[in-house]
Amino acid sequence: MEKKVIQVEEKVPAKMLIPLSIQHMFAMFGASVLVPFVLGINPAIVLFMNGIGTLLFILITKGKSPAYLGSSFAFLAPAGIVIAKYGFEYAQGGFVVVGICGCILAFIIYKFGTDWIDIVLPPAAMGPVVALIGLELAGNAAENAGLVNVDKVDMRNVIVFLVTLGVAVFGQLLFRGFLSVIPILVAIICGYVTAAICGILNFSEVVKAPWFALPHFQLAKFNLGAIITILPVLLVVTSEHIGHQVVTGKIVGRDLIKDPGLHKTLFSDYFSTALSGLIGSVPTTTYGENIGVMAVTKVYSVQVIGGAAICSIIVSLCGKMSTLISTIPGPVIGGISILLYGMIGTSGLRILVDSQVDYGINRNLILTSVIFVIGLSGISVNIGSVSLTGMILACVVGMLLSLTFYVLDKLHLTNDQ
Template sequence: MDNNKQLSVFQKTTVGVQFLFVAFGATVLVPLLVGLDPSTALCTAGIGTLIFHLVTKGKVPIFLGSSFAFVAPIIKATELYGLAGTLSGLVAVGLVYFLMSGLIAWRGAGFIRTIFPPVVIGPVIILIGISLCGTGVNMAKENWVLALSSLITAILVTLLGKGLLKLIPIFCGIIVGFVVAYFFYGIDFTPVAEAPWFALPKFVTPAFSWEAVLFMIPVAIAPVIEHIGNIYAVNDVTGKDFVKDPGLHKTLLGDGLACMVAGTLGGPPVTTYSEVIGAMSLTKVTDPAVIRIAAVTGIVFSVIGKVSVLLKTIPNAVLGGIMLLLFGMIASVGINNLIHARTNLGEPRNMIIVSLTLTFGIGGAVLQLGSFSMTGIGLAAILGVVLNLVLPKERKEEVE
């Protein structure tokens, strides 16, 4: 099905760099949006990918990059608990993966779908997208010319792009917006010129915070389900069954460890990248060694000091234009999740779960217990899970 055996070491390296190029835009966009160092994110994505391959015995061709699911929670948690406290919450995200890994090893993958059906996951994904729309608009309105330049480019690449180009609309949008900013508004490259060629990423040490831990843990529900879906997608691309070998519990364990390491070093949580899976489908190259080359290349880029400084010169309006499309697309994925599963919203039980999950999340409901508080996506996710478990099902639904 693939041409892995026909590739030389040089060809595998070339394809590996291409795969990193596909993941690059999204991986560095997350830290730029939440105030983390993009070089740290590149480094932790590379290290996390290597950890994942170590745990899965090098069998699964998966690249782990920065997770957009945590953008809004990181911004809010940083306001409440500071960056160091927030990072402790991101480290704890790995515990959710460990728990799911243990449950799947014990009861099988079907057990997870019972706890997190589409009627719960769909609204949570919708919230992840909707919660960021205001931030995107505020950044875009700083300069609508730059915002629309990046937005229109990303749309055109998504609709008209061919091959690998179609997989990097974010990267293309940022490049065009940056070029427009340079020629028409000017960009100060003095910090780039002054930056050293070699510099370690800015690692930040977490400071333990119970509030931040409990704030972040529920958010991990959506990425866990995304992980499971992407493993099945890789199965389709490679023609192999990684759910059985090395096992879904192993892939979740590897992802969880990668998230913990990322948080410990000051990077955002990582998640399986469907963009790279799409690139494998196009190139027919599914050798896990190629993904590991992409990971190592990401680590090398992370220690080039000028890269991080250059990325920080990208105007906010350019990033805002990308966000207008990106976070709307995330919300659309949640809607598609409900449609694909044929969730009947005319059914009172489903309507109640979806309605309350969205209302609590969008409305900013807060659960306050002493000094501890929970709000936003985390609270909405827990509410959806609880409602799904306690609300009675109709007989017809139980039969199905």
């Protein structure tokens, strides 16, 4: 029997809302707190602003787009350079400027519309770009699980990984009733218990953590060199945002590019980034992990996303709680990520199927082939301190190819119109 779909605007009873919200928070937690750890700041402020940013996103889009804003990985490389040279406060200034420029871009899209998306990213290009959002993260899931890039694989990690993934996968088929909509949360709990049994948990930091602690706020500082270093990330985040909105729209069965509109979702994302940077946090972005949760559970309610945001804020204010959640081991995160990232990849293939892309037409075959190979090849193109690779590079190449084909069509030079 097919799961009941809970649509975007539907209200969820409290007894369902709380566990569903916690499930979404757990899905984003591992990746989102990794960014502040890499940049050397306290994750509490990041969790706080992720929650605030998500609530702002829901408010600005009038609850029409179910999206959770987590920490953006796109800024890591340029932000690292700026932090080493000037300090984190100046990286914050770069985040603020990127956010402001993104808001201006959203206004331009509002004035000129989104028809250009069908030209620069037709279905034969959009499908593989969306698929790559999930596929290129597959290595990260395996690395989190401790199954690759290690001298020797720890069998305890393998056991925890398999239990987590197994519960998540077979829960889709075997769980009934309410359990069928929280398989991710059940899998995380089972994986965590297994990790405790295997003896790979350490609660010493939890004991030392305070029960209540305000996040550390600090104002941004501005430097032209720092801003120029970080500003090119605007292209990366915009490409990622469009891809996420398309795949979310396919999952929930709505055209989110049209309603609430790309200009609103993009403005919300960048406004959150500017606000986060201004007061001491890292940039935010829509999160693939949470898109994957929606694909798995068929629960698209914005109320649940808002509940997850509130949970994130509460956790950020409770030192012991945030520290406890941060003890979730890599094999658990990896086991869940394998399924969630795969769901995103499948959503990209679904775009190709639903759009009935004809691969008897040369341009479609070329676009999909080139994008997939570029995205999975590991090729990297550096523009200053910004590195374009994976899905982002594939998206840029796909856009350039599609634009070229469009110009050739206008000149009546192509043979497959």
